[in-house]
Amino acid sequence: MTEKREYKDDYPEKKLYIPGPTEVRDDVIQEMCQPMFGHRMDRMTDLYTTIVEDTKEFLGTDNNLMVLTASGTEFWEASTLNLVDENILCTTCGSFSERHANVAERLGKNVDRLEYEWGQAVKPEDVREYLEQSDKHYDVVSCVMNESSTGVRNPIEEIGDVIAEYPDTYFVVDAVSALGGDYVDIDEHNIDVIFASSQKAFAMPPGVAVCVVSDDAYDREVSKDSASWYGGFQRAFDYYDRKGQTHSTPAIPIMLAYRKQMKYMLEEGHKGRSDRHREMAEYTQEWAYEHFDMFPEEGYESQTVACIENTQGIDVAATIEGVSEKYDFT
Template identity: 30%
Template sequence: MYRNILRHPGPTPIPKKVQLAMAQDIYSHRSSNFVELYREINERVKPLFGTKQDILLLPSGGTAALEAAAVNAVSPGEDVVVITVGAFGDYFVGICEAYGFNVHKLAIEWGEACTEEILAEFLMPLSNIKAVFCTYNETSTGILNPINQLARVVHSQTNALFIVDGVSCIGGAPAEMDNWGIDILVTGSQKAMMLPPGLSLLSVSDRAWKAIEENMTPSYYLNLLSYRHWAENGMTPNTPAITLIYGLSAVCDLIEEEGYEQTIARHALMRDMVRAAMRSLNIGLLTSDEFASPTITTILTPEGLDLGNYLGYLKKEYHLDFAGGLGPLQGKVFRFGHMGYCFPSDILEAVSLMEAGLQDFNYSFDPGAGITAAQKVFLNRK
């Protein structure tokens, strides 16, 4: 039995310490033990969001938390802007249309980021915008949007809430919710947070709470006012993902042991290692360096290679598991995840196995070029 070398954008590998934490005997979510754990975790997760606001824990995937952000803050018929740079930005479009919002879609070409200039021009003729939705890290393309700059544009040109999907980057990319002016920030457990799927985390600004209190859209299971009320007592309104919350405590341990700034720097280092390796192998990258994600790299199909056969071969022969492309990029790219429980040594391993597969497919390159380039970035990291 070989281990699966999972280099996906989620789910991602789970540390042994987290697995063991989740294997503890379970106790009631109405017990004093849970209240103590909930309140402790709430404080420990705040630095990852860059906020003084409470963190709400929803027993759901990230998409449900994105839906909660939308349905609680906006009413049917109100105008919203959705910035989409890929498949998961389109999720926000679908959510907003499902609830009857009047959607103004700012669609950016896949592989490009939304800049503050583009957003400013798009917002100029619009008025009475209730919220602007944006994906921070787009895993279908490997783009990290300049969220701090976009937030500045939103607040300088509108009175809209700025609602951000941070599902695939919180814990692996800088986040300063309060300083940047993000009104609702969402993440999920199965990405850089190093947990199995099933838990989402969400934080809400004072501005957004006021809008939520005034919003008349009905919601029951995803009612954030209910989550806020119960959180005051260290609980959730419904049965939470208790074992994942045990694991989240262990995740906090690991990040605190490494140091949050070091965790962010490690992700940036791994991004640079992957990009240097691909360039040395004459393999193209979808995105520019300026907006490249620290948690996932989207790689163009090597010239002359049957991508489907190559990825299948890597998984079967070398147990290396990459993700394929989505939407219009299907068959044209593959995605190299480097988030959460992933380290420079894992990048060197994956690049080495990639090279082995390329040789097996008679791809023309200088053997060892990718590993050497990635190793050089690592050795020059300081």
């Protein structure tokens, strides 16, 4: 059993250079210090409708969108319960895509894997070949857009175009560490469900997750009578249409911070924000290729996470500790 460790008040401040949580603007943090108000008040309706519509504008989507008090993990479970009767094909190329498959197995679904070595990207032509040769009908094909464990950015646009050839198969994308920092045209590429967390490229405090759902996926969940209560598409979107609020009590302080940060994101724009991340990624990758090597397959490097292969045998843990102490970041 883990022994209790007392939380102190004198921890040194460290600038965050980790996949998440990421740095949050001071004025965004201050938004969370407002007096509390009720989640069924008109003020909450104003707040939540602003959040939803601003996020849809930022992402350029006409699909349904919810912001739920949860981590992105919630939508692994919810999308599986809402869309999968029997079979799901999980493309796996790292830790998080494998976890998605594990979640589906724990929910009692028949899971097949299209597996890749860590560092390799999922290929659209492999997905097509697998679906063509399989004698099963898959309710869902899942893919991680940005595999944080390997630094791979999967070509979800091309994969979505392949799955569009199978109208009764739904495409579910985990974009937790990419959305907000890497542009994707959700509506154009047959993405039925795509979700992300606030603490990654959205640069918000952790605690809420964003999920975009196509009309087809919504209709599927309605006809299926989903086993998911908290993450049920019908419950969330019908309540929003009737009340302009969330169906369960949200983390109001984080929603306030979300609204503030989303205004900054709208000013920069989806493509502008993506271009800025790409520029930083290319700078980092050039340095890494010169001095070490990148772990992901060349041409599929993430633009929000850098996974560098330790080709020089340095003590990574000691290096990080030393740099953290000297420059106050982690």
